[in-house]
Amino acid sequence: MPANLSSRSPSSTLPPGFVSARVLDRQALTPQVTAFRLRLDTQGIPFHTTAGSHVEVLLDLGAGDEVRHYSVCAADGPEITIAVLREEAGRGGSRHLHESVHPGTELRVRGPRNTFPYRASGPAYFVAGGIGITPFLTMIAEADAAGIDWQLLYLGKHRELMAYTAGLAAHGDRVTLWDSASRGRADVAGALRALPHETTIYACGPESLQHALREAAAATGHVIVIEDFDAGKTADTSGTADTAGPSDAPLPGSDSAVSADGRPSLPFTVELADGSEIDVAADESILDALNQAGFRALSSCKRGTCGTCETPILEGTADHRDSVLSAEERDANETMMICVSRACGSRITLDL
Numbered sequence: 001m002p003a004n005l006s007s008r009s010p011s012s013t014l015p016p017g018f019v020s021a022r023v024l025d026r027q028a029l030t031p032q033v034t035a036f037r038l039r040l041d042t043q044g045i046p047f048h049t050t051a052g053s054h055v056e057v058l059l060d061l062g063a064g065d066e067v068r069h070y071s072v073c074a075a076d077g078p079e080i081t082i083a084v085l086r087e088e089a090g091r092g093g094s095r096h097l098h099e100s101v102h103p104g105t106e107l108r109v110r111g112p113r114n115t116f117p118y119r120a121s122g123p124a125y126f127v128a129g130g131i132g133i134t135p136f137l138t139m140i141a142e143a144d145a146a147g148i149d150w151q152l153l154y155l156g157k158h159r160e161l162m163a164y165t166a167g168l169a170a171h172g173d174r175v176t177l178w179d180s181a182s183r184g185r186a187d188v189a190g191a192l193r194a195l196p197h198e199t200t201i202y203a204c205g206p207e208s209l210q211h212a213l214r215e216a217a218a219a220t221g222h223v224i225v226i227e228d229f230d231a232g233k234t235a236d237t238s239g240t241a242d243t244a245g246p247s248d249a250p251l252p253g254s255d256s257a258v259s260a261d262g263r264p265s266l267p268f269t270v271e272l273a274d275g276s277e278i279d280v281a282a283d284e285s286i287l288d289a290l291n292q293a294g295f296r297a298l299s300s301c302k303r304g305t306c307g308t309c310e311t312p313i314l315e316g317t318a319d320h321r322d323s324v325l326s327a328e329e330r331d332a333n334e335t336m337m338i339c340v341s342r343a344c345g346s347r348i349t350l351d352l
């Protein structure tokens with residue numbers, strides 16, 4: 001849970017950690033991308049973002065509340081801007097924001113979190129695919145402020161569908177805008193080979209782009225940091241999809257059917273803080289079992305990558321199957337991601 005908003009719930013009607021956020025205005029950046037400027041009612045609690053931060057937005061999509069993650073494109077105290085790509089084939093969050101959220105709308109927001117931290121300590125090469133440009137706006141501002149050398153390779157299919165290009169063009173030859181419709185596929189491996197060895201690569205985009213960059217960085221020896229805070233980033237064989245990046249694209253299947261050491265999934269019982277018990281079958285997650293029982297637990301990616309469903313453990317040991325917690329956090333056994341992680345043994349008690 002975000003440290004600076006977790007000390008109290010701002011309203012009895014808001015889930016823990018969430019605050020009310022009024023939409024101040026919205027602006028169409030491209031035919032598919034709209035920016036929303038929000039003012040968070042933090043009730044006096046400090047709200048500090050860092051380069052690469054994102055917020056969680058809780059949306060009522062009809063079948064219950066769901067969380068979506070959006071990078072903070074700009075922040076001025078409790079006023080933040082997020083940019084949302086409309087994904088017609090997505091899970092509904094972006095369509096809801098585009099169609100139903102207007103100036104004056106009250107949203108529910110939690111954060112900030114930062115799973116993509118930028119360390120302004122040396123030359124940086126930013127690689128953005130499509131809507132994956134959003135976390136780099138704050139990173140570029142921080143790099144500029146620190147006087148650090150940086151370059152941006154911004155990939156998209158069509159120039160007119162790439163958000164924030166006008167502002168980025170002001171940075172001159174630090175920025176390469178690459179639209180594959182007119183220029184063909186970008187040679188990201190070649191781009192990395194041309195970089196000084198001490199350059200750190202930061203990337204946010206579709207999985208195909210991430211894969212290509214990981215391979216290229218392994219060959220060149222560059223340090224690479226990749227944004228992976230949500231599931232369902234749209235894979236695109238060109239690696240230049242305009243639909244890539246933080247999104248509510250359809251979910252891929254979970255790959256957590258067995259534990260990291262190959263342990264199969266077995267049934268167990270979850271005890272809640274009030275003493276009630278919920279049985280979890282071998283083929284379902286704790287999250288699914290809770291929802292089946294009518295308990296509305298928050299979730300987003302449902303594959304252990306975003307951290308939204310992180311839940312405190314009161315008793316018992318978790319079989320961690322997420323990619324959020326560090327090895328130290330797993331050993332501490334204080335929290336678990338209930339969308340994928342399970343119990344070691346026949347029961348576990350959670351602070352729910």
Ligand code: FES
Nearest residue numbers: 300302307309339
């Ligand atoms: S819902 Fe994303 S980690 Fe569980």
